[in-house]
Amino acid sequence: MTKLKNDRFLRALLKQPVDVTPVWMMRQAGRYLPEYRATRQKAGDFMALCKNPEYATEVTIQPLDRFELDAAILFSDILTIPDAMGLGLYFSEGEGPRFKNPVQDKAAIDKLSVPDIGAELGYVMDAVSMIRKELDGRVPLIGFTGSPWTLATYMVEGSSSKDYAKVKGMLYDQPEQMHALLDVLARTIIEYLNAQIEAGAQAVMIFDTWGGVLTTRDYKEFSLRYMQQIIDGVKREHEGRRIPLVMFSKGGSQWLEAQAETGADALGLDWTLDIGLARARVGDKVALQGNMDPCVLYASPERIRQEVAGILESYGAGSGHVFNLGHGIHQHVNPEHARAFVDAVHELSAPYHK
C-alpha cells in the first residue's frame, strides 16, 4: 500500500513524537458543509448515501479538501450493524433513526446472530477500500463502530430515546437477556472492525455515545465489559503496522481510570473534563483525543483560537494528544470557523513538540 504522507494522527495515538498536534473533527463529513448537502441530495436519503461507496467516498474526502485535517473517518452510521441483523433501519425526516423490527423480548434476542459481514455489510468495506485508494496516502483512514450498549439502546427502543425506558427496563429486570444481546453485538463488532481493518482502516474507534447514561456499576457491567471484549478480539496489527484503537464513552469521564485499563491506545474525552486533569489521571497508559466544546465553533475565530490555546496549554508538552471536538460538529456551524479551529491547532501546538 501507498506510504502515508502524513502519519501524525497515528503517531500521536501511539505517543510517538510529532511536529504539531494532529487534529480531526467528529462528524467532519456532515451537514455543515454545503458540498455534503449537495451529495446527500444526489444520493436521496441518508442510508442511500451510506450504502453507495462512491458517495460515501465523496463525502469522506470533502472536509479534507477544505481543511488541513490529519485523519479521514469512514462515512457511515453506527446503526449499519443492527440493520444487517435484520432490524430494518430507516430515517424519517427530523425524527432520527428508527427500526421497523426493534428487539424487545427474549424471543427477538434469541433470534439474533452474527450476520455475514461480507454479504450484509460489504458496502462498508467497499467504501473503506475506495476511500483508501482515493486518499492515496494523504492521511490515515479511521474505521469505527458504535459500542454494544449504544447499539442496544436503539435496537430495544426502536429509535432515539429521551429516557431509555425500554432498554433500561430490560437491563434492570432481565439482565441475562441484555447480556445475550450485548454479547452477540460484541461478537459482530469484532468481525466488523476486523473486516474494516482488512479493507484498509488504519485506526479504529468505538463510539459509546450512551455509556454516560448508566450508573457506575452498570457502565462497567453493561458497557465497558463489552468494549473490553472487542478490544481483546480485534486485530491490533495489520500488514506489520499497529492499528491504534480509540474508545470514547460520552459523559463517561468519571470512569477514565477503568477505561485506561482496557488496552485501548487512546480515550476520547467530551468537553466537560479539563484535559490536563484527564492526562494526570491516566498517566502514560493511553493517549487522549479531544476535547473542545463543539459550541465554541459558534464563537468568533479569535475566540476559537483562544480556546484551542487553552486546551493545548492544559494538555502540556509532549505527544499523546489528538485534538478534536468533544462531540460531533453541529450542523449550523460556519465552515470558516471549522477552518479557524483546525489551523489554530497546527499553528499553536508546535512549541509543545520542541
Place this chain on the structure above:
Amino acid sequence: MTKLKNDRFLRALLKQPVDVTPVWMMRQAGRYLPEYRATRQKAGDFMALCKNPEYATEVTIQPLDRFELDAAILFSDILTIPDAMGLGLYFSEGEGPRFKNPVQDKAAIDKLSVPDIGAELGYVMDAVSMIRKELDGRVPLIGFTGSPWTLATYMVEGSSSKDYAKVKGMLYDQPEQMHALLDVLARTIIEYLNAQIEAGAQAVMIFDTWGGVLTTRDYKEFSLRYMQQIIDGVKREHEGRRIPLVMFSKGGSQWLEAQAETGADALGLDWTLDIGLARARVGDKVALQGNMDPCVLYASPERIRQEVAGILESYGAGSGHVFNLGHGIHQHVNPEHARAFVDAVHELSAPYHK
C-alpha cells in the same frame, strides 16, 4: 406555626440523627399520577396550574396522600422568573416551554431588572402559604428555583435546546453580556427564595439542570459562581429555624468538591455517581440527596427494592442522606412502583440509623 410531625428530611439535611432515611421524589407531583392529570385538565394548561394557588396546592399534596413521603415540594416551574421578567412564557403541546421574547443581545439584557416579586410572583407565595396550611405540619415544604445558568439557557435560546448554540455563542463571544444576565438572575432569585421562605418554605433547592453541559472552567465561572452568590444572599434562618439549602447540578458530579465549598447544606446527585464514593469525596461538609436512576422504576418492585438496598449500603451508616431519584420521576412510571421505592427506603434503612 404548627409543629412538624415529621422532620426527618430537615434533620438529615443537617446531618442530625434520624430513625430512617427520609425520601422524596423530584417531580413527585406529576404526570405519572392520574389525579395530577385530572387536576391539570381542570386547570387548563400547565401555567394555569402553576398560577392558581388552589390547584398548585392540590397537586403538591396528591403524592403525599398516596405515599409515605418525607417532604412536599412546591408545585411550580423554574421558568416563573423569566416569565415575571417579561419574557412571555408559554407551553406548546409536546414542545416544552417557549418564550415570546427571548433575550439574545445586549439591548435585551440591559432592559432586564429584578421584578417586583410580590406583584409578579405573588401567586407562588400564595401557593406556598396555602400548601403550608394544608400540610398542617405533616412534612416540611421545599421551595425551589432554577439556577441562573439554567434559566439563562431557556431565556437566550427561547426554548429547550439540543446544542445550546445561542446561549453558548453568547457565553463564548460576549462573556460580559452573559455575566450581566446571570447577575440580574442571581439577584432576582435571592429575593424570590427569601419570599418563599417568608411565606413558609422550610428548605430550598437550586436546580442547576444544565450546569453539566459546561466545561470545568465555565461551570465555575458561569454556573457555580452565581449559585454561590445566591447561597451568600439567601436567608438561612427563619423564625429561629435553620432553612437548609440543597444545590443540584445535574451531570456535575466531577465538581462535587467545589460544590461542597459553597456553604450549601446538601448536594443533589444524579445516578451516574456511586453515592459511597461521593460521600468519601465530600466528607462531613455536606449532606447528599439522591441518587437512584429514575429508570429503575420501570423494573419490578423486587428489583426496585434491591436497588434501594444497594444505594443504602453504599452510603453506609449515619445521617446525612436524603433518598431521592437522580432526576425527576418519568411520566410513564406505574405509581405502584413509586410506592415500592418509597416503602423500601423506609423499611431497609433503619439498620443504618441504629
